[in-house]
Each structure stands twice: as C-alpha cells, then as structure tokens.
Amino acid sequence: MKTHYPNKAKAFPLQTVLVVPFLLQIFAAVSLVGYLSFKNGQRAVNDLAEQLMDRTSEVVDEHLKSYLSIPQTLNQINANAISRGILDVRDRQTLGKYFWDQMQAYNLTYIGIGLTTGEGVGVARYDGKTITIDDWTAKPPNNTYTYATDNQGNRTQVNARWNWNNFNESWYIQPIAAGKPIWGKIVTANFPTGPYIGVSASRPIYDSQNRLLGMIATDIHLLKLSDFLRSLDITHSGRVLLLERDGTLIASSGTEKPFLLVNQDIRRLKAIDSSDPIIQNIAKHLQTYGFGSITQDTDFKLEVQGKRHFVDVAPWRDKYGLNWLMVVSVPEDTFMEQINTSTYTTLALCFGALIIASIMGVFTSHWIVRPILRLNWASEAMSSGNLAQTVEISGIQELNTLSNSFNHMAEQLHESFTALEKSKEKLEDRVEERTTELKNALRELQRTQSQVIQSEKMSSLGQLVAGVAHEINNPVNFIHANLDYVQEYTQDLLAFVQLYQQYDPNPAAKIQSVAKDIDLEFLQEDLPKILSSMKVGTDRICQIVLSLRNFSRIDEAEFKRVDIHEGIDSTLMILQHRLKAKPEQPEIEVIKDYGNVPLVECYAGPLNQVFMNILVNAIDALEENNTKRTYQEIEENPSQIKIRTSVVDSKWLEIAIADNGVGISKEFQQRIFDPFFTTKPVGKGTGMGLSISYQIITEKHGGKLEFFSTLGFGTEFIIQIPLQLKVDAVV
Numbered sequence: 001m002k003t004h005y006p007n008k009a010k011a012f013p014l015q016t017v018l019v020v021p022f023l024l025q026i027f028a029a030v031s032l033v034g035y036l037s038f039k040n041g042q043r044a045v046n047d048l049a050e051q052l053m054d055r056t057s058e059v060v061d062e063h064l065k066s067y068l069s070i071p072q073t074l075n076q077i078n079a080n081a082i083s084r085g086i087l088d089v090r091d092r093q094t095l096g097k098y099f100w101d102q103m104q105a106y107n108l109t110y111i112g113i114g115l116t117t118g119e120g121v122g123v124a125r126y127d128g129k130t131i132t133i134d135d136w137t138a139k140p141p142n143n144t145y146t147y148a149t150d151n152q153g154n155r156t157q158v159n160a161r162w163n164w165n166n167f168n169e170s171w172y173i174q175p176i177a178a179g180k181p182i183w184g185k186i187v188t189a190n191f192p193t194g195p196y197i198g199v200s201a202s203r204p205i206y207d208s209q210n211r212l213l214g215m216i217a218t219d220i221h222l223l224k225l226s227d228f229l230r231s232l233d234i235t236h237s238g239r240v241l242l243l244e245r246d247g248t249l250i251a252s253s254g255t256e257k258p259f260l261l262v263n264q265d266i267r268r269l270k271a272i273d274s275s276d277p278i279i280q281n282i283a284k285h286l287q288t289y290g291f292g293s294i295t296q297d298t299d300f301k302l303e304v305q306g307k308r309h310f311v312d313v314a315p316w317r318d319k320y321g322l323n324w325l326m327v328v329s330v331p332e333d334t335f336m337e338q339i340n341t342s343t344y345t346t347l348a349l350c351f352g353a354l355i356i357a358s359i360m361g362v363f364t365s366h367w368i369v370r371p372i373l374r375l376n377w378a379s380e381a382m383s384s385g386n387l388a389q390t391v392e393i394s395g396i397q398e399l400n401t402l403s404n405s406f407n408h409m410a411e412q413l414h415e416s417f418t419a420l421e422k423s424k425e426k427l428e429d430r431v432e433e434r435t436t437e438l439k440n441a442l443r444e445l446q447r448t449q450s451q452v453i454q455s456e457k458m459s460s461l462g463q464l465v466a467g468v469a470h471e472i473n474n475p476v477n478f479i480h481a482n483l484d485y486v487q488e489y490t491q492d493l494l495a496f497v498q499l500y501q502q503y504d505p506n507p508a509a510k511i512q513s514v515a516k517d518i519d520l521e522f523l524q525e526d527l528p529k530i531l532s533s534m535k536v537g538t539d540r541i542c543q544i545v546l547s548l549r550n551f552s553r554i555d556e557a558e559f560k561r562v563d564i565h566e567g568i569d570s571t572l573m574i575l576q577h578r579l580k581a582k583p584e585q586p587e588i589e590v591i592k593d594y595g596n597v598p599l600v601e602c603y604a605g606p607l608n609q610v611f612m613n614i615l616v617n618a619i620d621a622l623e624e625n626n627t628k629r630t631y632q633e634i635e636e637n638p639s640q641i642k643i644r645t646s647v648v649d650s651k652w653l654e655i656a657i658a659d660n661g662v663g664i665s666k667e668f669q670q671r672i673f674d675p676f677f678t679t680k681p682v683g684k685g686t687g688m689g690l691s692i693s694y695q696i697i698t699e700k701h702g703g704k705l706e707f708f709s710t711l712g713f714g715t716e717f718i719i720q721i722p723l724q725l726k727v728d729a730v731v
Contacts, residue, residue: 050312052234053310053330056328064225064242067228068201070220071108071220072203072320074106075201075218076181076203078102078113078216079203082205083208083210085208089115089213089214095121096121096153099122099133103123104131109124109125109196109219110122110123110124110200110218111218113214113216114171114217116214118137118167119137120164120214122134126191126196126221127193130193131149131153132159133146134147135147136164140163142161142162143163143164144163145158146159146161174202175202175204175215176204176215179204180203180204183199183200183201184201184217186199190261190264195257195259196223197221197222197223197258197266199219199220200217200219201220202217203216222251223258226257237333238328238329238331239253239276239327239329240253241282241327241329243271243291243325243327245291245324247270247287248268248271250324254278256269278329285300285302297313298312299312299313300313307332309331310331313326483534486531487531487532490527491528494528559601560604561601563599564645565594565645567607568655571611574612575616578619584626585623585634588622588640589639589641590643591641592643593642594645596647597646601723601724601725607721609693610696613692614693614717614719617689618657618715621715622641622661625660639660640659641657641659642658643657644658650723652720652722652723653721654718656717658714659715660713661714662712662714663709663711663713672690673705674691693705697719701722702721702725703721705717706718
C-alpha cells in the first residue's frame with residue numbers, strides 16, 4: 001500500500017541554491033564593468049584620433065621640410081660658389097665631377113646647369129644607383145652626350161647622343177623668367193630603369209658682376225615620398241596623402257601607385273579616380289569644398305564601406321611656391337579594436353564563469369553515470385566484433401567489481417578469437433602460396449610453349465630457306481660460270497663478223513637481206529650489253545643465295561666462331577625489299593659503323609633471328625612515322641637505321657641498332673620484353689619477337705639486351721654478348 005504525502009511548496013536542490021546566486025552576481029558585476037569601460041573608451045576615441053593625426057601630420061611636415069629643403073639649399077650653395085668664382089661654369093669637365101660628388105652625398109635624381117650660351121652639364125641618377133653625366137653644346141642636332149662614369153666620377157664611355165636646346169625647355173625658361181628660386185612643375189617619364197615622377201628646384205645664377213650666366217636646377221624623385229609615407233605606423237590601417245591643388249595625387253601611403261601606365265606613357269592619377277575606396281571617398285568629399293579653397297586645418301568624419309574614418313586636411317606651403325594638401329585618415333576601428341576586444345573578453349569571462357559553474361553542478365551525476373556508460377559502449381563494441389575492450393576503473397567500489405568481471409570476460413573472448421584468427425591466416429597463407437606456385441608454373445609453361453612454337457617455326461623456315469637456297473644455287477652457279485664463256489665466244493663471233501665485213505664490204509644480196517632483217521648493227525651493239533646485264537643478275541642471285549644460307553646457318557655447326565658482320569649484312573639483304581624506295585616514301589637509309597671486331601663464338605642462327613626481329617621492328621616504326629609525314633618532309637629528315645659494332649672491355653661484343661622512328665611510350669617500356677605483348681595492330685605482330693630475342697641473348701648467350709627510347713625521337717637497342725662463350729656455363 002502506497003503512502004501519499006500532502007503537496008508542499010516546490011523545493012530546490014542545494015546545488016542550485018549555491019550555484020545560481022553566485023553566477024548571477026558574477027554576471028552582473030562583469031557586465032556593468034564592461035559597459036562602463038566601453039562608454040569611457042568611446043569618449044576617449046575622438047581625443048586619441050586627433051592626437052594621432054596631429055602627431056602624424058607633424059612627422060610628415062618635418063620630413064617634407066627636410067627632404068624638400070635639400071635641393072633649394074644645394075642650389076644656393078652652388079650659385080654662391082659660381083658668383084664668387086669658386087666654380088667656373090665654362091669648365092664643364094670639372095663641373096660634372098663636382099656635381100657627381102654632390103650626387104654621392106645627397107639623395108637626388110639630377111643636378112645640372114643651363115647657360116645663356118646654350119651649353120650645359122648635368123649629373124643624373126634616375127634608377128637610384130647608376131650615375132651618368134650629360135654634357136651638351138649650343139648647337140643641335142645630337143649636341144648632348146650621355147657618359148657612363150666610374151667610381152671616381154670620371155667619364156668612361158658615351159652611352160647615348162640626343163638633342164637639347166636650353167631656350168626651348170621650361171626647365172631653363174621658368175627660373176630665368178622668374179628671376180628667383182622656384183619649384184618647377186611636376187614632370188613624369190618612363191625611363192628604361194622604371195617610372196619617374198620628379199620636381200625640379202631651380203634658380204638663376206650670376207657672376208661676380210651680377211651678370212646672368214644661366215640657371216641651376218636640382219631634381220628629386222617624388223615616388224620616394226610614397227615610400228616614406230608607407231613606413232609610418234599609421235599606414236597599416238589608415239592613409240596619408242599628398243595632393244596638388246587640382247586634386248592630383250603626389251604621394252600616398254597605400255599600395256596603389258600615384259600614376260597609370262598608358263601605352264608605355266606615365267599618366268598621373270587624380271585622387272578621385274583612385275581604386276582605393278578610402279582615397280576616392282576623401283577626394284570626393286574635398287571636391288565639395290574645392291581643393292583650392294582649403295586654407296586652414298580641417299577635420300571631419302567620413303564613412304567608407306560601412307566604417308567610420310577620422311580625416312584631417314592641412315595645407316602645406318613653402319617660400320619657393322609649393323602649395324600642396326596634406327591629408328591624414330585614421331579608421332575608427334584602429335582605436336575601437338582594443339575597446340571591443342576588452343568588451344568581448346568581459347563577455348567571454350562572464351559566460352565562461354557561468355559555464356564552469358554549470359559544469360561543476362552536473363559533474364557529480366556524470367561521475368556515477370559515466371562508468372555505466374563505458375560498460376555499455378564496451379558491450380556494443382564487442383557485439384560489433386571488436387573484442388579488444390578494457391573498461392577503466394572508476395572511483396566507485398561496486399562499479400569497480402563489475403568492471404573487473406567484464407574485463408576478465410572480454411580478455412577470455414579476445415584470446416579465443418585471436419587463436420581462431422591465426423589459424424585462419426595460416427590457412428589463407430598456404431592457399432595463397434599454392435596459388436602463386438600454380439600461376440608461376442602456368443606462366444613458365446606458356447613461355448616455354450611459345451618459345452618451342454617459335455623455335456619450330458624458325459627451324460622450319462631455316463630448313464626451307466636453306467633448301468631453296470641450295471636448289472637455286474646449282475643452276476645459278478652453272479649459268480653464272482658459263483656466262484664468262486658465252487661472253488668470250490660472243491666477242492669472238494662479233495669480232496669475226498666485223499673482220500668479214502671489213503674484207504667483204506659488199507656481200508651477196510641474200511646475206512645483206514638477212515643482216516637487215518635481224519638488224520645486225522643493233523645486235524652487235526646490244527648483245528654485249530645483254531650478256532653484261534645477265535652477269536650482274538646472276539651475281540645478285542648468288543649474293544642473295546649466300547645471304548639466305550648465312551642467315552639460316554643450316555649447313556653449319558650450331559655453335560661456332562663467326563663473323564658477326566656477315567650475319568647483319570645477310571639480314572639486311574633479306575630485308576632489302578622493305579628498305580628500298582617506294583612511290584609513297586624514299587629509301588630507308590642504313591648507316592653502318594662497323595668496328596674492328598674479331599670472330600665471335602655464338603649460336604649464329606638464333607643470333608641472326610635476333611637481328612631480324614630488331615630490324616623488322618625498326619622498319620615498322622619508321623614506316624609508321626612516315627605515314628604521318630609528307631614525301632618532302634621525309635626527304636628533309638630521312639628515315640635512318642644506324643648499326644654500330646664495337647668491343648667493350650676486351651671481353652664483350654656490343655651491337656647497337658638505332659632508328660629515328662616513333663619511339664616507345666613510357667607506359668609500354670616496362671612490358672616490351674613480355675611474351676605476347678605487342679603495340680602493333682591485330683595481324684601484324686605476335687608479341688613473341690622481342691621476348692624470344694631477350695631469351696636468346698640473356699639465356700643462350702649469357703649477354704644483355706637493353707634499349708633506350710624517347711617518344712617521337714626513336715629507339716636504340718643495345719646487344720652485348722661475350723666474345724668467348726662458355727657453353728656449359730650458359731646451359
């Protein structure tokens with residue numbers, strides 16, 4: 001019988017009562033501190049941004065004053081030296097070395113003077129490394145010489161000649177007209193050494209009598225200002241710009257160049273056309289005021305791509321006429337990053353504390369449940385076939401006893417299944433070993449069978465060739481031997497007829513009629529030619545018969561000393577019908593490079609078979625290559641077979657047979673000596689030629705058969721056999 005207790009107020013676990021209020025206090029305190037820190041940080045951002053921009057503007061201003069004062073100061077020094085007579089403007093050689101020394105001391109791109117006489121001299125360093133000297137006279141054309149210099153400032157050689165006229169150039173005209181130190185307009189050029197954007201500080205020069213001598217100018221490279229601006233710390237997130245009063249970029253701390261390259265010409269970039277969104281938006285905002293109307297320091301905020309930027313614009317002038325705008329822009333994120341990081345850190349700590357407290361609350365329940373779960377997981381793993389299971393010991397005594405029993409049972413099952421698995425592996429190994437033996441035996445049987453078949457074919461072919469050669473040899477020798485007598489008798493008869501005609505020029509009418517019918521004159525002329533042709537034909541037949549007998553070697557001992565060149569020549573004679581020219585292709589050229597080779601102990605018949613197989617493959621490769629080329633292309637790059645013989649290390653005979661055919665692809669090279677493997681179309685090859693050749697060379701002669709092939713360039717087979725073969729050892 002169940003006892004029912006009356007309902008009471010809802011009770012909370014002690015763990016909840018202890019943990020929840022503590023978590024709420026931590027969360028409230030951290031949130032309040034984070035909020036106040038965020039608000040105070042926002043108020044400090046504006047002051048910090050203004051201080052950073054002011055400090056950056058001061059650094060840029062100091063650098064501009066220092067960098068831009070050098071040309072004007074140097075011009076003043078040089079002008080004073082000229083007016084006092086220290087420098088003689090007429091001695092352009094010395095003046096060039098003097099300017100060369102100054103170029104070594106200062107970071108400039110050009111120092112030069114132009115005289116009222118039209119003459120002048122200048123020193124240039126446009127690439128920042130190489131210093132050259134320009135020296136010009138008053139009369140164009142080609143009146144200007146550009147000299148290379150050594151490390152002492154001496155002129156070494158003329159690099160170029162070109163035209164220059166002082167009186168047509170603004171570089172000369174502007175300071176003369178102004179009559180005082182000025183800055184010229186910014187100029188651009190695309191030199192071989194790289195893009196150049198420069199500005200020239202110039203002034204007129206006078207002698208001691210205050211008479212005008214001309215002008216002096218010193219140029220600086222404005223792209224170096226961009227390098228300086230990029231070196232500022234602020235440029236990693238913000239932008240620093242220098243603008244002309246028309247909105248043209250002079251220098252920028254961004255990665256974008258202040259110019260465009262159009263048809264190899266330098267075109268300066270308007271800030272409003274910049275691909276940098278920050279520079280473009282600042283320029284658009286300034287354009288609403290008017291670039292030329294900004295006369296004092298101006299601050300404003302600008303939003304670019306969803307981010308706020310603080311912008312400071314200040315005019316920059318000097319006493320020589322420069323009038324630029326200096327712009328400093330800093331994104332609000334630069335200052336808010338640490339504030340936001342602190343806020344995020346505070347929130348992370350708050351949630352971290354909450355999570356840690358929650359974890360501690362549930363740890364006790366997990367402490368009891370986890371050992372049971374481990375037992376459950378181990379049981380499921382064993383049911384899936386993974387018997388190597390061990391349950392860890394927990395801190396609860398009762399569960400430890402259960403875990404130990406489970407581990408003992410799992411160990412016994414694992415040992416039983418391991419023994420069964422080993423028995424299975426042994427049986428599989430024996431089956432696999434037996435299968436491998438059967439495969440090897442079958443492969444060897446197939447190879448032996450193919451070799452026997454091929455050997456029988458070659459033996460039958462050799463007997464047939466030898467028989468045909470023998471049967472042809474007797475009648476051909478009879479004809480060939482008697483042709484000499486026939487030729488001798490014929491010459492005697494013809495001589496007798498000529499003698500008869502000489503002593504009886506007017507024979508009987510019957511004799512004249514018969515002589516006319518048989519065309520005696522033509523017969524006397526053509527009969528010796530016919531006999532000569534028959535002589536050549538019988539010689540050719542004798543050579544062919546000899547080649548067939550040499551190739552078959554059926555009438556000689558199987559193993560003997562032979563002239564290897566006879567075997568090669570006999571094989572070539574048999575293949576002559578495939579080597580000679582055809583209507584669709586020229587003759588295949590055979591190049592013989594026979595070395596001084598002694599007689600070789602070998603199996604002549606099988607070795608001739610190897611020559612036949614390799615040469616037939618070479619001819620097939622050349623014919624396949626010729627099908628892809630025109631007749632003219634084949635004549636320009638003729639098909640060739642090169643045969644070379646030599647003695648290697650006084651012990652080995654080497655025969656190399658190379659062609660310039662299609663070659664063998666890498667995927668086929670590993671299988672080229674495999675039985676029944678062929679790349680030829682069905683019906684044109686059995687795949688046994690090279691396999692049997694490899695066996696003849698390596699097994700029958702104890703030699704080597706190698707090849708080297710490049711697809712599209714040809715193949716070379718190299719045969720090496722010993723000069724003296726030990727038959728018993730090879731067998």
